[in-house]
Amino acid sequence: MQSPNRILERIRKGEKALGLATQYPSERMVEAAGRMGLDFISIDGQHGVVSPEMVESICRVADGYGITPAMRVPDQSETTLFLYLDRGIKMITVPNLQTAEEAEKLVQYTYYYPKGQRSATSLRVIFSSGADASKPPEFFNFTNENTILCAQLESITAFKNLDEILEVEGMDYFAGGPLDIAQSMGHQDPTHPECAEAFEQACEKVRASGKHMISDHTVSVDVFAAVHEGVKRMMAEHGRESALKI
Numbered sequence: 001m002q003s004p005n006r007i008l009e010r011i012r013k014g015e016k017a018l019g020l021a022t023q024y025p026s027e028r029m030v031e032a033a034g035r036m037g038l039d040f041i042s043i044d045g046q047h048g049v050v051s052p053e054m055v056e057s058i059c060r061v062a063d064g065y066g067i068t069p070a071m072r073v074p075d076q077s078e079t080t081l082f083l084y085l086d087r088g089i090k091m092i093t094v095p096n097l098q099t100a101e102e103a104e105k106l107v108q109y110t111y112y113y114p115k116g117q118r119s120a121t122s123l124r125v126i127f128s129s130g131a132d133a134s135k136p137p138e139f140f141n142f143t144n145e146n147t148i149l150c151a152q153l154e155s156i157t158a159f160k161n162l163d164e165i166l167e168v169e170g171m172d173y174f175a176g177g178p179l180d181i182a183q184s185m186g187h188q189d190p191t192h193p194e195c196a197e198a199f200e201q202a203c204e205k206v207r208a209s210g211k212h213m214i215s216d217h218t219v220s221v222d223v224f225a226a227v228h229e230g231v232k233r234m235m236a237e238h239g240r241e242s243a244l245k246i
Helices: 006-012 027-036 052-065 078-087 100-110 123-127 136-145 156-160 178-184 193-208 223-237
Strands: 017-022 040-044 068-072 091-094 148-152 173-175 218-222
Touching: 006 017, 006 068, 017 027, 017 068, 017 223, 027 040, 027 052, 040 052, 040 218, 052 068, 052 078, 052 123, 078 091, 078 100, 078 123, 100 148, 156 178, 156 193, 178 193, 218 223
Parallel strands: 017 040, 017 218, 040 068, 068 091, 091 148, 148 173
Antiparallel strands: none
C-alpha cells in the first residue's frame, strides 16, 4: 500500500496538516487519530518515553490508517536517525541544530542518494512504500520525496550561524525551542522580549530564504494538554481546582 507523506501533501495544497502530539504514544491513539481523519501523529522521543519497538508498532498502525508518523529524536547522531527512520518515521525532528556542518550531516543521514547517503534499508520502510524496492532508483526517490527533515533552532548560537545553515541544500524545515533559546541567552523566561525578538528575526530569515518554519504548515493537539484542560474544566464545574500548575 502506498504511504505518501500527508504533511507534504497538505503543504503542496496550501493547507495545514493536522495531528496529535504526545510523549507517551499508543497504538490506540494512532488508530483514533486515523479514524478522526487527522494527517499525522507526532511522538516526542527526546523528552518522552518510547522504545524503538513501540515506534515501529506506531508506524505500522499509522500506515494502516494512512496517517504520517512524525518523531522528535533524542539527538543528531547517525545511528539515532537511522534507527528511527528505519522504523518508518516520515518526518524526523532533530534537536538543537547549531551549525551548517551539523545541518550537512543531518541531510546525509536522512536521505538516500543523490540527496544524501542514508543506509539502505528496513523491511518496515519497504513495506510502507508504494515504490518497487527491487528497483532502487524508484524506491530511493519515493522515500526521499516523502521524508521531511526538520531541525530545531533553539540557541543563540544557531541564530548567529543561521545564514550559513540556510545555505545547506536539503535542510528545508525548522522549528523553535523557546525555553532552550531563553537559557542560551541568559534568561529563564521564554517570553522575555530579547528572546522573542531573536526568534522572530530567525523565523523571518528562514521564510525569506524560501525555506519553512514547520509551525506555518502543521497544527497539533497535545494529548496531555488536552486532557489537562478537560480535567480543569470538570473540576471547576464542581467547585474544585486542579493541583497541577502547568
